[in-house]
Amino acid sequence: MAGADDVRRIALSLPETSEKLSWGIPTFRVRGRIFASIADDDATIGFKCPMEERAELIAAEPEKFFLRPGHDDNSGWLRLRLAALDDEAELRAILEDAWRLAAPRTLAAAHPE
Template structure:
């Protein structure tokens, strides 16, 4: 069980028009130039785009998986995910797809959904 930084990289880069770019000394994953995920420098967690209104419930329901980095994350629509705590690559793929959808231009997200939107786990 659990996932790794390599799983996150593989899944993120399988999403349409996604690229990896180093920023702040960490790998970030971008769709059309906008960041939707960022690996922590220790590869133990990943930050993902998440509506601020949804974070509290996610953290309360599964604090072993979800957290905020003190101070910095509180004002931004981001959530931290402990990779080793996830059930499997399928759960990680669903989280990354949600973050990608929140960030991707509407037309790209709609086109991906129209194609059948399979969650990239392989």
């Protein structure tokens, strides 16, 4: 099962990523732009996700993906229960996609999938 240490290790392995404590939780940033955070006593993460993909992901795997009503309604963020992950490769793919959404275009282009 993946945990907060895995999130931290994977996120910080991405180009130009740093960790900063904000709102009392660890956040991960690429050139100052947040792409992921660890929350709920290290049990969940929030991550950048295209608005148009959120409902589909939640419908397909509601035990894994969720929104925090009122907080995430109009944001480009989605929540993930770490205990529901299939494996570390899935976590890496989610964090890499979130990183690409936050990274400046030139940086993301310099680091293709």
